[in-house]
Amino acid sequence: MAYLIAVVAFLAVVFYLWMKTKPKNFPPGPPRFPILGSVLYLPRKYPHVVMSGKWAEKYGPVVGLMFGSRKALAVSGPKTVLEVLHRDEFQGRPVNTRVQKMLFNKRLGLIFTDGPYWQELRRFTLRHLRDFGYGRTSMESLIMQEVDDLIKEMRSKDTIQVHALFRIPALNILWAMMSGTRYSRDDEELQTILQGLDKIFRSGTQSGRFLDVFPVLRRILPESRTYKHFVDIINNLLNFVKRTVREHEQNLDENNPRDFIDTYLIQMRKQKTNAESIFTEEGLIVTCQDLFNAGGDSVDNTLGFCLLYMVLHPHVQSAVQRELDSVLGRDRRPTIEDKHRLHYVNAVITEVMRINPVVAMAVPHRVVKDTTLNGYTIPKDTFVLINFWSLLHDREHWGDPEVFRPERFLDENKTFVKDEWMISFGAGKRMCLGEALARNTVFLFFTTLLQEFSFSVPEDESTPQTLPLSGMIMAPQPFSIKISRRV
Template identity: 45%
Template sequence: MWVLLTIMVILLTLVYRSTRKPKGFPPGPPRYPLVGYAPFLEKHLVHKHMWRLSSTYGSVYGIYLGPERTVIVNGWEACKEALANDDLNGRPINTTLTLRDDGLQKGVMFTEGELWKEQRRFTLHHLRNLGFGKRSHETVIHEEASELINEIENANESIQLQIKLGVSAVNILWALMGGTRFHRDDPELITLVDKLNQMFRAGEVSGSIVDIFPFLHRFMPKTSNFGTVMDGFLEVKKFIERAIDEHKASMDTDNPRDFIDLYLKEMQKNNNNEESTYNDDQLVALCTDLFSAGTETGSASVSFAILLCTLHPEVMRKLQEEIDTVVGQDRLPSIDDRPKLIYTEAVLTEVFRLRGAAPLTVPHCAVRDTVLQGHHIPARTMVMINLYSIQMDPEYWGDPEVFRPERFIKPDGTFLKDERMIPFGKGKRVCLGESLARMTLFLLFTALVQKFTFSMDPAIPVTNTEGIAGFTLGPPPFKVFAKSRV
């Protein structure tokens, strides 16, 4: 009897302790035993749910995802403070990523400390030297835009743009990373793009059940969302590993051709340094990060832009009038045209505001005890910064649900730059690929609108443009007819 009673007391004590929160932790919904708040967090458009909760608990509130302490940050002032706080620049342990990287978190997106600083510095420096987001890379994007335009012109039916744009995004990024260009109809490339799209839609930015309870990965079927994510990561990883092997067999150390060659050269330089962070595994993880995030988000942004302008034909007409006036039809739009294409810039900014690919930043983590908006944030707490809450704040924007590019044009006709437009984040953890993403979106989008007038295929009606959430936000399925303007 006493033994049974003792066991019950111990169990009740453990249950009680599993519902407690640290002293000073931000207010938030109840912490339920074992699962925390995880079962109650909406998986569809989770950023909207996180913002709704802020009306009850405030701009900074705390939840538990299983045993994981998590702080959700909403609103301009709180998000700005969080992004400027170096104590919140860490990354939480992510089970999916550690499984991808053979037990460790590598690469640049989910690392922290000196490893992250060194690898990010190297990556930015050398990608910029290769033309990353610069005028010199425009030729590559124009070549890809011309191939895409030809492919669309030869289509005899409505087209699904996102796969085609995914192929373009791969070629544009891979020109810098791997130094080659794939044929647009390459079956292996199309399969890779398709798996990337599936992976990003199946993923959960707030963490999957496996991230909450890591032991469950052994029991997850291949058909589960986790299985889809791992399959996508492994497909990209195999692609990267083959490319690295090919580079090793053909590289000339004195004449590096691309980013992989430059990294291999750095590995040789640090060959005798046991503390070096430059190694094969890190190169694979780094390239997988860049390739995965860069290609999917790029194609999603252009797809959303075409979708929104197709649903608002008056916007498309204004765009085409401006492009015809500034650029004409004899050449593709150039980066040099951008300052004169005021309405075009306003449209793209409005696309980022309304349907930014990253409504939630990549999760941050407190590297030490810190304070945010007066709340105590214990070390190793995961922090999720909700950019959607900034971009859709009705008190600031007035009519945030309306697609209205004119909000970014001043009364004198010049472009209105708004400090709240931070679709790629802000601070030291700002998206590494921002410059290339902006350049790619501008050049591909303007080339498509210059050459075609798009209309929706009624066979696939779009009833909701909010998109499909996953690791990032992607457009809903849609097809368009493309009428040549030439």
């Protein structure tokens, strides 16, 4: 009898706590269970499709979730997504205990921070990256060096595997600004780090893993082999960045900074007596790591999708080449200055980024103070998932969002027209720091490659699929292309 009473009492407490987890007037959402919350209903793959499909139809554009006892929102639909991206109270970042544990147990860098620290670091980073490559001339020089090297390699091949084809070239462009260093495509250490990061991007989800939802279980359950592998990957990258920073410290000339790392180190020395300074060696290492992670993968996958749609739509590829020949001729390479004259090229690149965005969902946000959204009560520290894909595939706006149709971005005069719903790089204060660099890199690689080569599906291979690999960043499924020199 005593045992039964204890069980009933335990269940009563669990039920009470469960009832208390959902605040009044919180948005509707999938069923939630005691302790687990809505975790069992979270999609493992392509959550952006579920959010803007089944969930939006059943619950509306704002869906309430519970990650254990942690409150969360899944936001879809053009009006609500754009509102959340521009409202200050939704611009925080949630604490990821797993990531923080490996980053000196502090909130550092550009990705996982918010507030005054993040604002000052972002301004500093953007200002000084401009000094070492964000200017048009220097940026173009860095990009074209990588383009030329890749073209030399491609000229010697009949077919090539597209997966990760652009990753090291894209990373080299950013890393040259950061550290003054570039790497060959076959650099073993860098390849090992990038392959590890690719596994993290492919296996990760925006809502986090089970032990991120229930961090208390880390004290009870042994660390999994997968988690240990995750730690090893991050440590390899941290050690790589640490070594680069230490090399800069040994050769630093405060009167002649060579790159962003030098500039940050000089700022550290200037503020070494300021107890409130945000500039620390640990902060520099994490900032470099954040830029490293973001620098290559998104550009690589965007260019991969560009080549994928060219081989799937040969008539579009031919139209791109006709415009390049008409506007530029064959005697000179494209430049950033040519961008405003290549209307069809811009339409094609924009359509690729719309139909298969590499960032389908924003890096999770956090509500920094109690607020409301669409009439619902949203408490402080609510975790927010923001669905970019829902804008890029809104049927009412685009008409046929599943169709690859670059002409949707051209007016009656065949002039490229921007669309405010194209938020591939985000919007508001959290807009991607590297948008200009990424856009110019994609433009120069794409136009130069299409000027030099034609691409098709190899005769002995099946037609590649457009369904992307799932993960924190979308990527094309591995495929090969046949390369033909244009004559």
